[in-house]
Amino acid sequence: xxxxxxxxxxxxxxxxxxxxxxxxxxxxHNSMYWYRQDPGMGLRLIYYSASEGTTxxxxxPNGYNVSRLNKREFSLRLESAAPSQTSVYFCASxxxxxxxxxxxxxxxxxxxx
Amino acid sequence: xxxxxxxxxxLILQEGANSTLRCNFSDSVNNLQWFHQNPWGQLINxxxxxxGTKQNGRLSATTVATERYSLxxxxxxxxxxxxxxxxxxxxxxxxxxxxxFGAGTQVVVxx
Numbered sequence: 001x002x003x004x005x006x007x008x009x010x011x012x013x014x015x016x017x018x019x020x021x022x023x024x025x026x027x028x029h030n031s032m033y034w035y036r037q038d039p040g041m042g043l044r045l046i047y048y049s050a051s052e053g054t055t056x057x058x059x060x061p062n063g064y065n066v067s068r069l070n071k072r073e074f075s076l077r078l079e080s081a082a083p084s085q086t087s088v089y090f091c092a093s094x095x096x097x098x099x100x101x102x103x104x105x106x107x108x109x110x111x112x113x
Numbered sequence: 114x115x116x117x118x119x120x121x122x123x124l125i126l127q128e129g130a131n132s133t134l135r136c137n138f139s140d141s142v143n144n145l146q147w148f149h150q151n152p153w154g155q156l157i158n159x160x161x162x163x164x165g166t167k168q169n170g171r172l173s174a175t176t177v178a179t180e181r182y183s184l185x186x187x188x189x190x191x192x193x194x195x196x197x198x199x200x201x202x203x204x205x206x207x208x209x210x211x212x213x214f215g216a217g218t219q220v221v222v223x224x
Binding site: 031033035040041042043044045048050056058059088090092094101103104106107 | 114117146154157158161199201208209210212213214215216217
């Protein structure tokens with residue numbers, strides 16, 4: 001049982017390049033989330049998908065797009081990377097309402113130079 | 114949006130000491146959880162506690178929803194307790210899992 005799997009674990013991009021961060025869960029969870037973590041700021045929600053077929057903006061969506069490909073997979077795309085997007089990105093999932101625990105992936109450390 | 118403030122920002126403990134971490138939030142919530150991020154970056158859920166008191170081993174938590182704060186107690190601290198502790202809340206009117214995180218309390222437990 002792998003839980004939440006994020007790929008890649010590390011990535012260095014040049015300014016203006018694009019890339020997609022992948023997230024997959026094998027727990028049959030309905031809701032999935034993308035967060036970014038910057039030093040001293042905790043985690044901030046970028047986008048989330050409450051159920052398959054729906055996506056909504058979080059607190060810091062600018063510069064990102066998402067796709068809920070199916071129930072298992074939720075990807076995060078940077079179309080034109082900027083140094084301000086240097087961060088650690090976490091994907092998380094829960095089954096649904098009254099599911100008390102988030103399950104987090106292990107994170108993707110992204111550096112934009 | 115809802116504001117979440119954690120204190121203290123940093124805490125250094127000697128092994129065996131007790132400590133209290135605090136989380137204040139600015140609006141009514143239907144979901145409050147405490148998370149621990151270990152030194153390797155892994156995030157683990159500790160408690161779901163929108164109100165009341167819970168205990169799990171050496172850790173316990175209390176939330177007083179009417180006064181908008183939550184406390185996390187660490188007793189007889191061990192070096193494995195080191196890391197960052199986050200409080201995260203969901204505003205009552207928001208989607209269930211749409212958490213707002215505090216900035217965290219960095220805990221270092223020394224041998």
